[in-house]
Amino acid sequence: MFSARLTIDPRFAIGSVERRLFGAFVEHLGRCVYNGLYEPGHELADEHGFRRDVVELVRELGVSTIRYPGGNFVSGFRWEDSVGPREERPRRLDLAWHSTETNEFGLHEFADWLELVGSEPMLAVNLGTRGTAEALDLLEYANIRGGTRLSDQRVANGRTEPFDIRIWCLGNEMDGPWQLGHRTADAYGTIASQTAKALRQLDPDLELVVCGSSGAQMPTFGEWERVVLGHTYDDVDYISCHAYYQVNDGDTGAFLASAVDMDRFISSVVATADHVGAVRGSSKRIAISFDEWNVWYQTRFEAEDKISGIDNWPVAPRLLEDRYSVLDAVVVGNLLISLLKHADRVRSASLAQLVNVIAPIMTEPGGPAWRQTTFFPFAATSRLARGEALDVRLESPDYPTSRYGDVPLVDAVATYDAASGTTAVFLVNRSLDDEAEVVADIRALGDVSVRDASSLYDEDLGAANTLEAPDRVGLRPTPSAEITDGLLRLVLPAVSWTAVKLG
Numbered sequence: 001m002f003s004a005r006l007t008i009d010p011r012f013a014i015g016s017v018e019r020r021l022f023g024a025f026v027e028h029l030g031r032c033v034y035n036g037l038y039e040p041g042h043e044l045a046d047e048h049g050f051r052r053d054v055v056e057l058v059r060e061l062g063v064s065t066i067r068y069p070g071g072n073f074v075s076g077f078r079w080e081d082s083v084g085p086r087e088e089r090p091r092r093l094d095l096a097w098h099s100t101e102t103n104e105f106g107l108h109e110f111a112d113w114l115e116l117v118g119s120e121p122m123l124a125v126n127l128g129t130r131g132t133a134e135a136l137d138l139l140e141y142a143n144i145r146g147g148t149r150l151s152d153q154r155v156a157n158g159r160t161e162p163f164d165i166r167i168w169c170l171g172n173e174m175d176g177p178w179q180l181g182h183r184t185a186d187a188y189g190t191i192a193s194q195t196a197k198a199l200r201q202l203d204p205d206l207e208l209v210v211c212g213s214s215g216a217q218m219p220t221f222g223e224w225e226r227v228v229l230g231h232t233y234d235d236v237d238y239i240s241c242h243a244y245y246q247v248n249d250g251d252t253g254a255f256l257a258s259a260v261d262m263d264r265f266i267s268s269v270v271a272t273a274d275h276v277g278a279v280r281g282s283s284k285r286i287a288i289s290f291d292e293w294n295v296w297y298q299t300r301f302e303a304e305d306k307i308s309g310i311d312n313w314p315v316a317p318r319l320l321e322d323r324y325s326v327l328d329a330v331v332v333g334n335l336l337i338s339l340l341k342h343a344d345r346v347r348s349a350s351l352a353q354l355v356n357v358i359a360p361i362m363t364e365p366g367g368p369a370w371r372q373t374t375f376f377p378f379a380a381t382s383r384l385a386r387g388e389a390l391d392v393r394l395e396s397p398d399y400p401t402s403r404y405g406d407v408p409l410v411d412a413v414a415t416y417d418a419a420s421g422t423t424a425v426f427l428v429n430r431s432l433d434d435e436a437e438v439v440a441d442i443r444a445l446g447d448v449s450v451r452d453a454s455s456l457y458d459e460d461l462g463a464a465n466t467l468e469a470p471d472r473v474g475l476r477p478t479p480s481a482e483i484t485d486g487l488l489r490l491v492l493p494a495v496s497w498t499a500v501k502l503g
């Protein structure tokens, strides 16, 4: 056993916890939409074909914003295909995922489904094969009440009230060579700025997200942000970050330190954005929309899932259906800690994705839906993190990693909600072998008690929830959490994630 210390004090505030930090992502990819959240023939489907069991799980997960409809998919998407009478909607090739898009589920269906799950839309426009004019058309269709061709078309398609979509992404991963319409930073910055100005001319209060890098490992990372923000600084509110992690070369210790990479990624983008602001003499601060993040076994996708063949364009194939282990869930819990630690600048984030595709929720066609291991830290953090994120002044021993050098064995953050007087503490123990004894000085919180404490860990780091064993893994109580003389003490098992609620 080793020891770590921290201090929880509402004066150490980082920034307010935006509900939008707990967003997710629904892409027309594999079985996320079709045979995922939408399965008309299923015994639990409602009159729209939406699976009620999935709706219940999405609510339980506590998802705030849902980014839609892609992802790589959006860069070849014609939004007009997805509205109007279903029988007239065209089937199209989806070049991003080598599939057929039936357009059976489109913008109206997405909006209806969002009302059921109680989440906010975040819509991405196609800046790959399309441009400013089509983005403007979509905005007119979505947000203008009526009296114009496109808004009247929306009304005729059954939706009297505008969708009133507030937050929009200006394309997706435009720095990636795999992206349809991939551009240089200069070319993308130019079209993003033009499009942002045009969208704002129509609806001045929109919140706009410009594409940052699709990962900190991209060769253009840093320079891409500098050039793109050079064009768009005054036009946008957010720049996006995307990051996916997996065990590389069997190095579990480095994988457990993935949040260190996320921390550094965020700090680098903040520094670059602030540099652009400083050069312009601007007092405006650009926020980060971390709108794709997760564990994703991308090497498995490349080796096993990739579809090819001129005559082979399946509908809703099984793609990116990673089965998440306890180890993966601890990393996901730690990535959430990282987002909270940067709550001053990360103001929106989306777990990628939501159902079946690298997802916390899985479904079987005609069968049940279940929670993956990663569901638990997300749901608990979304439920408990309220008010202000707090820096916890952590003191922890380090361990060496091949990728990130020496990193702390324990990571933690807290949130404090003055309105309800509750505090939440989120912790991970990254040690592969040893328990951590954590002592937190909570004297600044006054007379509080432990309301709830639960952890995710298992003897078997590979344990997962599956169709056959959907409840194998879940949160367990943390009986060691006790307060004496203003000190909260608890023991974190090796490779574990823990949440404690104090009030």
Ligand code: AHR
Pocket (backbone or CB within 6 Å): 027, 070, 071, 072, 073, 172, 173, 214, 292, 352, 353
């Ligand atoms: O989430 C899967 C894919 O990852 C998205 O379509 C793309 O934006 C990213 O590369």
